[in-house]
Amino acid sequence: MTITRRDVLLGATATAALVPLAARAQTSEVVIGVIYPFSGGSAQQGVDAQKAYETALEVINKDTDFDLPLAKGEGLPGLGGAKVRLVFADHQADPQKGRAEAERLITQEKVSAIIGTYQSAVAVTVSQICERYQVPFVSADNSSPSLHRRGLKYYFRAAPHDEMYSAAMFDFFDALKKKGTKIETLSLFHEDTIFGTDSGNAQAKIAGERGYKIVTDIKYRANSPSLSAEVQQLKSANADVLMPSSYTTDGILLVKTMAELGYKPNAIVAQDAGFSEKALYDAVGDKLEGVISRGTFSLDLAQKRPMVGKINEMFKTRSGKDFNDLTSRQFMGLIILADAINRAKSTDGEKIRDALAATDIPGEQTIMPWKRVKFDEMGQNNDADPVLLQYVGGKFVTIFPPQAAIAEAVWPMK
Amino acid sequence: MGLLYGLIAVGLALIFGLMDVTNFAHGEFLMIAMYLSFFLFAFFAIDPLLSAPLVAAALFILGAVVYLLIVRFAMRAKANAGMVQIFSTFGLAIVMRGLAQFFFTPDYRSIPQSWLGGKTVSIAGIFLPEPQLVGALVSILAFAGLYFFIHRTDFGRALEATREDPGAVALVGIDKNRVFAFGWGLGAALVGLAGAIMASFFYIYPDVGASFALIAYVTVALGGFGSVFGAFAGGIIVGLVEATTALVLPPSLKSVGIYAVYLLVVFIRPRGLFGSI
């Protein structure tokens, strides 16, 4: 028998084509890329996120009896019990590095999907790369509304965005007004990066539509060494509600400066971020009795759904912290993504995308107060109802919307 | 606030201005000082105000060690001395941030209750936060002390002489390295004081120094290198300009006012307000 060069070539191509298929059929692990800032100013969020994802990983890969997708049994049954493995990458809050890391994860680590990224600016470039390689990107905790409006096919966000959050705040004001509480003037106080700008714009827009008067709209430089001048302006405006959109660092400084300058607002309704961080309450919690923050998560849910408390304990043993608004979204994001991979029965990007698009998880099977998880054609879950939480006696209680509330709002705050 | 900027800048004024050495790790010295007083508070419940001397002493050692291990060699560089100083201290800043993240984790820390934090003195309707007030007081004392030290003691004269002509002082029997190591220690100790006071009302994390470092450089340069009084005046000006800019422009642009004033000053007086170098 003679073997021609042509045969060899054909054989080689055939094997090359077959190998990935064969490998896929008996995948023993599914790799998911996790892109966060692990160094620099927001490294804390990255490190906390890592713990949240590891907790989700434990729920997926080990046998647990929660009423969550994939909790029971080990690994992904749809892929013959394959285990999920996470690869962490550091984007250092730089869109270019985020892009490079996404590309590296896809081409070298062969990840089936990517989840991230905390900073919205980085989500922009990471999702572009994912689109190009046809790998799904789950935006676990980015809240900029512009993200899902770019017509990307591989972009998914299960959590609410800033316009939904801001709308919930104004629904709450409307409800209070109906009961006779006086809320007419607002002070907006937001930082100057993409998060604060987006949030401030959304709030200003809705306030205009619903007839609230904005007396001050202060945009300040993130990580400023001092906020005295800004707080002076807030104080002299003295609006009915102060609405800050600040990360942890500025949040701490804001509250401290307010105390120093003797400014006690009637009420604070915060756009999450810093105001859901344990670090902020460790630092200035005593001055924040009665502060209200929007959120997607509330530990109160543990009263109705015991598993929320148990999963929170799992997270707490890893990180020493309770779930907060970010870490709970990260946890849920990975569960949703893994569920889609399981249903896709494949690690192929396009199949996972289709499975994600077909996702329909009832709210009870999440750790969130959401109605359900179902993505619209832009990849946004519109049934993720935000909640408002009030910090009372050292912990958060849900006060809005009524169906999730366990207590009445204390208004004005103390 | 201006006097507090002054306090952060005074240590830099000594290193940057009087010894003519660039130190791009100044913000990181501040960060370490803040962490030190945080840990002294967290583990031994020592109020930042009390621990300030301890922190200053620790920073003195750190400053001297940094000089002996790094800056000494940077100053000896035969070529591009300015560049070597900039980049060796800049590299040091990165290392210090990395180490802080490694050992202290990137968590945001802050001291919830202290003698100073959150307290306010109200005089005729104007609120003066106590930390800033004490900061201002310490700042004035530190400046006065430094001024006296430089101009009235043998060591101060030795320092100035060493900067101007290291060769000549060696002939008189002054060891350049000892003089400069002491100078660095002193500069760092002053940052230590600033850090301890800052810690009582500011948040602490590995990158915290960055926001203050540039303002400190501008403060020192605005006042003029080589002048202790200049750094003091620079601090007050920076504080005032910042407050006024925030009234005229959107607050997110308030640093622009500081920078613009700096540029304006050096365009008119290329050596800063009171500079001699």
Place this chain on the structure above:
Amino acid sequence: MDKEFAARRRRDLIIAAVLAAIAAATPLFVKDVVVQNILILTLMYAGLSQSWNILSGYCGQISLGHALYFGLGAYTTELLFTKFGVLPWFGMLAGGVVSALIAMGLGYPFFRLRGHYYVIATIVIAEIGLLLFHNWEWAGAAMGITIPIRGDSWLKFQFLRTKLPYFYFALALCCLAWFVTWWLENSKWGFWWRAVKDNPDAAESLGVDVFNSKMGAAAVSAFLVAVGGSFYAQFVSYIDPESVMGFQFSLLMALPAVLGGIGTLWGPVLGAAILIPLTELTRFKFGGSGRGVDLIVYGTLIVLISLALPRGLLSLFSRPKKTGASR
């Protein structure tokens, strides 16, 4: 001496041509996009650092504010493209011209400043630019500009599937910056700068001419860096103030030249070839740990190299000759 100088210049040109040819051929062997990405960044930073070196190395005007020109290039290109539909190729030129004009406008007052005063002024001016763009609603403010991508197009200089056009553009930029430097070294300006660096007082006697030559250097340097900025914007396809005008760019432009050898023809290329892959690899390796190890490694290397080799890595290669020539 003159003959030796001419021979060296001819040799440099030949080496550069060979290196460029080798670089141009690498995509034939390197198919891995991650490696290609590192190569593109390395070439880009080599080009940027080379441009920075013209003003800071040869003229001795150490600028830590070149991020301003980088950002101006990126913003001019993308604002013209997204708001007025001007093709990036023209935007690139426009960005370069805008930056060069601004650099000359700033040069007038700036060059009167000396030492630290000048360095701080450059940092501060870039910081002002950053803050202004951060607050300029029309230019996208903090939201930045997302460049709409509609498939591969040479006209719009955007490519989805391949990195090769970016690679060759970065290579061209690097070669251009190198060639400009090479040419300047032997020009009238080059001689003046060397004279001024060796003996600052000689500057006085040359007076106005030297001042004008510095302005020229500032303009050339800013123009090339702005073109680099335009390229970066097209390459990343998203810009926001922090990611194109942040202080880190000023440093990243300076570092390769400093590590390789400031004020030398080959320093920036050598420095970038070592520094950029190193940065990327330390991040790949340690970045996911969240413990700052990458920072420690990176920072330590900078300290050690700048202390041990004040003339840069290049001095390792030419030590025997240098000792004779520089004394």
